[in-house]
Amino acid sequence: MAKNFIFKTLIDILFIFQGFGIFGAFVLAPFGIAKINQVNLADNKWPTHFWILLLLGIIAYIMFMIGIYHLRKVGRYLLSKRYFTVEIISNLKRSGVFLIFSGVLGLMGFIINWILRLEANYNAIYGTEIALPFFIGIVGLFFVIQSEALLFAKNFKEENDLTI
Amino acid sequence: MSILVNLDIMLAKRNMKSNELADIVGITTANLSILKTGKAKAIRFSTLEAICKALDCQPADILEYVED
Numbered sequence: 001m002a003k004n005f006i007f008k009t010l011i012d013i014l015f016i017f018q019g020f021g022i023f024g025a026f027v028l029a030p031f032g033i034a035k036i037n038q039v040n041l042a043d044n045k046w047p048t049h050f051w052i053l054l055l056l057g058i059i060a061y062i063m064f065m066i067g068i069y070h071l072r073k074v075g076r077y078l079l080s081k082r083y084f085t086v087e088i089i090s091n092l093k094r095s096g097v098f099l100i101f102s103g104v105l106g107l108m109g110f111i112i113n114w115i116l117r118l119e120a121n122y123n124a125i126y127g128t129e130i131a132l133p134f135f136i137g138i139v140g141l142f143f144v145i146q147s148e149a150l151l152f153a154k155n156f157k158e159e160n161d162l163t164i
Numbered sequence: 165m166s167i168l169v170n171l172d173i174m175l176a177k178r179n180m181k182s183n184e185l186a187d188i189v190g191i192t193t194a195n196l197s198i199l200k201t202g203k204a205k206a207i208r209f210s211t212l213e214a215i216c217k218a219l220d221c222q223p224a225d226i227l228e229y230v231e232d
Binding site: 158159162 | 191205208
């Protein structure tokens, strides 16, 4: 129970802090306090690749946040100790799928950045570390596998409950 | 399901009520109801043995195979 509570709390903290971060970025960016452009190129001089990378990064981040949102839902059901329910299984699967998407998009961003570096000697933007999208993708895949394992367990439990 | 549970017939033959059988066998009336209505997925040998003992019958008197 304590573990479930800690899990839910950590996920909530992560989610809320990310929310603060997004809000802060929107509020501070117009004043130039938070520097978003790390390429040392004016926005209007950005090549298409940079915009694609930025777009990929934003979509990957949104996917990650949706994944975390579904994980919060899982945490909520874990607190009520209903492990073998459709809600936990479906939300865990959705979380996994979104994390996989996020990881794949992050990897695509890395590859585009890598090609840019090779071809044009551009070293584009932030968030191009390869280990993180890999890890997010692996965790997402594990969640999907875990949801399938839980589905099996749910069926076994139902069968066991109906064994007289 | 192609396995029919004829527990009602045997209970009527022995003039016994469901809750009496449940008490003797040591299962809840809810579980006995699941068994009677054919919703059960499986039955333990120990439960079957207890039911046969209580009703003084054979497993074939309770369970029947019907082709779909």
